[in-house]
Amino acid sequence: MKLITKKIKKDLLANFNNTNKDDVKPPLKLFCPWGGATWLISEMKQDNEDILFGLADLGFGTPELGYVSLSELTSISGPFGLKIERDINFEPDRSLTEYADDARAIGSIQ
Numbered sequence: 001m002k003l004i005t006k007k008i009k010k011d012l013l014a015n016f017n018n019t020n021k022d023d024v025k026p027p028l029k030l031f032c033p034w035g036g037a038t039w040l041i042s043e044m045k046q047d048n049e050d051i052l053f054g055l056a057d058l059g060f061g062t063p064e065l066g067y068v069s070l071s072e073l074t075s076i077s078g079p080f081g082l083k084i085e086r087d088i089n090f091e092p093d094r095s096l097t098e099y100a101d102d103a104r105a106i107g108s109i110q
Contacts, residue, residue, distance in 0.1 A: 003030060003074065003086050004044075012044035012052070022097050026054055029090035034078040035059060038109045039068060042096040055100050055109060063103035065096075 004012070011027040018024055028041040036059025045051040050070050057063035073084045094102075103109045 016043040016046050024096050025092040026096050029087040030084050033082050040099055057109040061107040065100055
């Protein structure tokens with residue numbers, strides 16, 4: 001499965017250029033099908049498309065905002081050759097800031 005479609009890439013780059021970061025909605029949700037890790041990605045660096053920004057929940061109860069490498073995510077291989085996947089049904093209903101506040105309060109991305 002392709003993690004980033006053309007539309008998602010366009011949205012990620014547009015969010016990178018948005019000056020009001022509090023209103024940015026994450027167009028991409030990635031997850032680890034064999035574990036508890038989830039990422040809500042809001043931005044892609046324009047000058048380095050391997051660098052993404054978003055909310056990471058690695059399943060330890062401490063979700064945090066930060067950068068992640070797309071090539072690193074795509075290189076992860078789990079049991080039976082499973083890979084990190086994109087949630088094809090994800091439709092953001094809040095800003096990344098709101099997701100982060102909620103995730104910190106409950107200890108995970110919902």
